Amino acid sequence: MHIVIMGCGRVGSALAQTLEQQGHTVAVIDQDPTAFRRLGSGFGGRRVTGVGFDQDTLREAGIEEAGAFAAVSSGDNSNIIAARVAREMFGVENVAARIYDPRRAEVYQRLGIPTVATVRWTADQMLRRLLPSGAEPLWRDPSGGVQLAEIPASDAWVGHKISKLQEETGVRVAFLTRLGEAMLPASSTVLQEGDLVHVMMRTDEVEKVEAAFAHGPEEAHA
Secondary structure, eight states: OEEEEEOOSHHHHHHHHHHHHTTOEEEEEESOGGGGGGGOTTOOSEEEESOTTOHHHHHHTTGGGOSEEEEOSSOHHHHHHHHHIIIIITOOSEEEEEESOHHHHHHHHHTTOOEEEHHHHHHHHHHHHHSOTTSSOSEEOTTSSEEEEEEOOOGGGTTSBHHHHHHHHOOEEEEEEETTEEEOOOTTOBOOTTOEEEEEEEGGGHHHHHHHHHHOOGGGGO
8 A cells, every 4th residue: 555644753754664664655745854864764665845735745745546644743733634635635545633632633533534632642541550440441532432441340240241241231342351362252252250351332431331340240139
């Protein structure tokens, strides 16, 4: 796949090098020609000096044959404009924009523009390390409405199927960690002692889900 990246800062250069190592062709756009030094002498992709949302600059970078576009410059507005141009003017299917302002990220995500909210992601990662386990989600979508979290399950759930756990708690089990290894369970998978359960759930239902996991199946309290 040919991939165009706007922004040759630390993120853009690392992304470009990684993608090239994986066998993709890459073009990097930056207004500052000295920024391309971050790519190193071994980088074989295109280096295009210019504004990342300028159509002629994008064409020079090969946007017309690109399968993906990443806007990772230091400006939120520039990233969003470039992402929209890539998608709406050139029909690039896979587009993502880095956004520092989490409020903007939520708005653009709702408008259908995939964003990576840098500040929100960093804050979540720090909180996970500062607060007790389970206090913060492993991942949260930019709108904050859905999250992935590890929820402690009481021993009362041991021996019951994943399908029952999902039905009674309203979550979707994303994966289990069993004996230190991650696994993708089927609906018929039976919970074992020591399993760590990672679930997708609505953020406004966290307390309800935690209570259901702690109490065990309904039949146990009938």
